[in-house]
Ligand SMILES: [Fe+2]
């Protein structure tokens with residue numbers, strides 16, 4: 072359908088880190104040991120309160136997607152705060168207005184969605200969001216659902232990789248893209264079905280901060296260099312990520328695709344996202360904001376090149 076409309080831009084809404092939480096009383100006692108204790112202390116300290124309007128904000132986001140005629144929504148993870156079953160159920164419900172819209176939906180898990188080993192063992196993310204992880208290249212999967220590949224019309228492809236994992240130590244929230252996923256990414260980028268398309272490579276962890284420098288070892292993507300090397304040759308594309316709760320756009324020297332970090336769509340006073348328009352192999356980007364009662368989109372601004 073979209074392929075016939077060559078001259079029309081494809082409008083993509085990139086959101087992340089909505090962190091739906093239900094407060095401490097809704098976490099079963101059995102879920103408290105270890106990592107969750109640290110997460111719970113964070114909620115008590117007020118971090119949770121910064122996300123308390125997340126559910127209602129998501130319905131405003133669906134209205135914006137409708138008004139902006141968005142055709143593809145990409146969420147780069149951290150749907151929940153602590154990966155509990157009730158948070159997942161609430162997050163799925165909160166996304167329904169967006170999922171019911173005509174826009175297609177692609178997502179990855181964040182570290183908060185794979186918060187503990189038990190969450191991963193129970194495949195909770197897959198249980199609540201697995202029906203949204205379809206791929207056009209099933210044989211290219213090397214690590215559970217990943218990479219997930221979606222060809223969108225004739226001009227856009229999305230390749231989604233998992234970089235999140237449980238970090239049992241409370242002070243660590245780093246990520247890593249498994250080596251086999253990077254090899255698969257390299258193979259997918261060389262396939263004829265991808266040639267000529269604008270390629271979005273999506274993962275939760277940011278390969279760099281807004282000034283182009285690496286994130287810290289305790290918070291960042293361990294193998295950011297290898298990931299960026301694999302993406303470097305993409306002529307028409309963009310890397311989409313979250314995890315860092317600030318909305319930014321950066322171009323690194325010698326790396327083809329620009330990097331867009333959506334930040335958090337729902338975090339009080341930091342709300343942000345990207346509305347991206349792909350046309351003739353290039354992307355124009357509009358930053359989204361929350362004005363206190365609804366989301367709005369700014370005019371495009373040019374970026375300064377980052378450094379490494
Ligand atoms: Fe997050």
Ligand SMILES: [Fe+2]
Nearest residue numbers: 149181182314
């Ligand atoms: Fe995260």
